[in-house]
Amino acid sequence: MLLDFRASFNLHRDVLPWIVNQGPADNVERSSRTLRVVNVERNGRILYTWKGIENVTNIGLYDPQVEQNERLYSFEKNLHIISCSVNKEKSLLALSYFRSTGETLCEPLRPVAKYLTLLIEIQPINNVKVLKAVDSCIRVQFLYPVEDTHPFPESHLLVISEEKYIEQFHINVASEDGNRVVIKNSGQIPKDRVAEDFVWAQWDMAEQRLFYIVPKRSSCVLQCIQFYPEDNFNILLEVTLDISLGDQGVSLVNFGNDFYEERGMARSPSLSLQVFTNKTGGLCLFYTPPLKVEQEVNYLVAFLHKGCSKTFKVAKTDSNQIKRVSFINLDNYVAVYLPGHFLHLINTRHTDLMCYHLFLADEAARITGMCNDCPMQSLLEASVIEYCTGNLFSVSINQWLLLKFLWNCKLDCEKLAVLHCALLHLVQQAQGETQIIEWICENASSCHSFDPIQEFIIASLYRKVSLDTIHLDKLLPYTSVPFWNEVIDGVSCSTEIIDLPILKMKTFKGFWEKLHSELEYMKHAQHRFHYSNRMLRRDWCKLISEVDTDEKRSVLYQRNVLENGKKVILNMNTWNSDQRTVPLYQEEDYPQKDLMGLIMVKLKEHLLRHLLHIGKNKIDKIVLDYVSKQLDLICLILEIVWKKYNLGPCAFCFNGRGSPSEYFALHIMCRISEATNRMCMPLPPGFQTLHLLLGVRCLPLETFLHYIDTGVLQLTETFAAKLLKDMDDNDDDKNEKLKSSIILRLPELTRKYVIDKSPLYVDFLPLNYLIKMLSEVEDQALNPFEEDSIDAAFLEEFALKRTAALLGLQKS
Structure with a gap:
């Protein structure tokens, strides 16, 4: 299992024992059966519901910081709660629920809305205000300020309707009688229309962003609204997508539990769409269209920050029913997972070459300990939830399994993908680098499409x-590989150029500054910056x-x-x-x-x-x-x-x-x-x-000298001086041949330098002969009465050639 799933929250482990301590023992079975997660807030607090004695519906909250539970509110009747959210101060609770048929029959003379949305004061429990009474499903989500400058008395609530609009309510509260909190503007709460006519919306709880898609003829437009602590919001991003979502109704992501799947009303288990961002300014859209070919799984990845998209087609190996594809955000990678079939780690930072995307199939892709019948929903970065089991997992790439997989790789594309992934996710750097280097030393000759030493140095x-x-x-540069022609078995990929997003702002900060940098780079990508x-x-x-x-x-x-x-x-x-x-x-x-x-x-x-x-x-x-x-x-x-x-x-x-x-x-x-x-x-x-x-x-x-002549070995002054000084002569003249051969191969300036650094007389005949001749030349040069002029460089060269001939190293 290449991915590590650690259960950071488990309903039956972290909540059920606390519930058991709250009520009669004969209610344990019912509480266990009805216990389910409703929402996860930005600060990690988890909202859940359960049915108690006499069908009392309870709403609880688990705080992972202190590992404690508390009951927020209870209804004295059996309600099916669809959506729930609590503000940061835990003073207000918003929820929507579905009214059962039995409840509506109590008032036969007037039309009764199927869904109610309530705003409740819970510090302490006080007033209850109806925000919506409609026939369409409603979701609620409080905004959480990214910074701590948000004033306590004001809370902002998003209300998302499946009638294709989103509103923001501005709620002011006041403190009375010490700790009693009441809504100041309970008569008419101010609200803004945030978005409308959308077919898909996703809440980014970490950065307080709302992504939504509006259909336009044969294409769609993705827009993004950023919410700020100072109570303003703007459409900051817009990009045209060449996809058609069809008549699927409204699809919502990260707005709590999926009501339709829970009621057995899922519109299409194979349809999935989600947007991911990363710390370096990456913006990607992952989309699985409805199945057209039973033996094939398609998914599109739009790298919006790169201006390109890739459509992957994976051949299905058996005839079992295909479940919904899950997407897991791991910052530099997004894992595309189809239980029982494949796990595809897609590199969102370096998208151009297929060899950076690691594809595992069948047994190598198996993830144990997960519910294969329940799709995973990516919440925060490296965090997923299974709403059907109530388990929240932190996800990471297992470094040691990754390195183990590196040793077992057969294909160059796998080796290169694993090598890059391992270098990016080094947790224990020294030990990880040691294992990678040991692998490189053992497998350097088995990589035919790239040089692992080059790749290790440049990627590191x-x-x-x-x-x-x-x-x-x-x-x-991040790679030594200029292009890649190899294909991945069982996977086909087509690449298309797409529109770059338009940023509708004048100043940039945080993620938007990095995204702007990415987009500016792509606009000038014809000039190679690397x-x-x-x-x-x-x-x-x-x-x-x-x-x-x-x-x-x-x-x-x-x-x-x-x-x-x-x-x-x-x-x-x-x-x-x-x-x-x-x-x-x-x-x-x-x-x-x-x-x-x-x-x-x-x-x-x-x-x-x-x-x-x-x-x-x-x-x-x-x-x-x-x-x-x-x-x-x-x-x-x-x-x-x-x-x-x-x-x-x-x-x-x-x-x-x-x-x-x-x-x-x-x-x-x-x-x-x-x-x-x-x-x-x-x-x-x-x-x-x-x-x-x-x-x-x-x-x-002979091999040693050949390596020198071909440039595999480069002669140095230190080596030549050490050779002439430390190597002993022997009877078979082997060392004399080596010394003479090295001197012959030294450049002229280096040769003079080495000889000057050597002792005057050493036990090496050719060098002694050379030194003697040069000394005589020097004496003649100092004698002003000598008529003949002798070229010292010529004598040096002649002596070396003559000595080499005597030793049989070359013809005279």
Whole structure:
């Protein structure tokens, strides 16, 4: 079970024992049978009803903060309560109920409304006022201020009628006799018409928003009203939807229990529509149209903040009756669940590639402990309720099961989707990263459509850096995969462009500011905002070329790049830690340092172009963290490999053959080098020298030299100096061949540097011969009476070639 369902509230566990203590023991069976949840308020309080002795109808409230129950009101008769809501101060109770046939027969001479809506003073129990007496079903919902600035004497109540209108009542209360609360304007309560002619409405209790859909010819218009504490409301959003809800009557979401389903009058168990938002400004509509093909399930996802929609079609594997699809909001994901068939985790943040949506079918999608005959209703984020059982669940993605599933994945699309999901939902970061890295090390060669090392580094950087600053997530890459052609078995998907929402406001705050940012980005999406390391390769090659040829375009620019590279190394956590076990040598790797500095310069220019609202110092810190954390992630991979295989912190010697563990470490370092090279990412200081040391121990000489010639291994000054100093000569001339081969492959400037750093005479014939000849050349250069002029560079090259020929490394 990939999703964790934890019962945060259970009627029979949290309420029934309290009810039993309130009344006679012979009433337990009736109370248990009639106990049901009616509504859940924004602060988490749960309203429920039950029938007591002599058909007394009770309304109770459970407060999860203190885990206590209280009776709010009782009726001395049997009522079927449809909807109920209590204000924040628990001074007013609003409810609507259905009048039974027996009750209406008592007054045969005048028409009696089927439904009554009451407003009751409950602190203490006082007056009861009839708000509505109609023949259509009514729902009630008190507004809860998002901020605590809402004045106590005023409450606002939404009344939702299935005659397709919504009104807001403004209720003022006054305190009398100490604690007696009465309604001040009980004669005629002021009200506003909020919406009308709608066919669907949804209450967002967390953010106090009302979404509703108004039909327009062959399409529909989705609108949203935001309620504010200062007693005003506005239509803030409007977008045209290319869907037709048909003649389904009025459908209401999150306005308490579904009256029609409870009475066995459900209009269509397969019809479901819900809107979800997330913290980053995402706005999505999920819709399941009425079934047309018995062997197929369709659901549409309109990513309104992205201006696109996807229609998924899932083949049904058996002929059992299809139940209603449930939607569960998990912030960055929405789970689409059909009991016994499939669980589809849809990534609402990155919608473009199918490989970010995790699809599970049959046994892998099974959720235990849930009532499969009762659809789940998503309330708050990561919270669902089963009204038929009275259970409220908090829902989360099980990180450990997700990682376990990662090890069992067979398809690349599953591996990539699980990898992204796991990185986004790391709860225990260190342990989670360790397991992911271990999986990458074991499965790096089994991923054919993407490089897991690249994906781990880029996705981890995105999570660590981009979420801290507004708009930054649109400027940094989140994946190394440019496109995806693979399909998911059993699922087809079609994508369409849709209208972007229109925001009807002048100023933005909270969610609306983030949504506005998303929409502005989509309006200019033709200009690619995401930074790409691949753009650096040409500039880096040019920079290295200028350094080697002394053709410097700007001393200031070169100095800026170098200083930025130094800052990155100083800002690294892993490399500078005393706890590290990987023997990364403290060395000056100038090409890599230049690349670090160049990335700093280019990324800073990129962010300064687009993040105009952020100061330069803040951008400097973002860029520094981004590059240094990328190097830290590479070090982290090495640390986990070293600890897993007990390689230890000791520096490697040149003698002896490498162990299987060292060979595995060499393989992983080759994969890291290949991944970073394709993305033009720098490597941490000491990486290439350590890579070479492992190569000497683990590879045959010919293979080792071939790896150098093809660029898999990069020669460094530190390695060359260590090789010439520490490697012993042996009888079979193998070490002499290695030393000579390395010297032949060193660039001219590096060669001179290494020789200057080496002892004057070492037990290595070719080098001794070279040093002797160069010394003679130097003596002649100091003799003013010497007529002939000798080219030292020519002699050096000649000596190396002659020595190589003598050793059989090349033809003379």
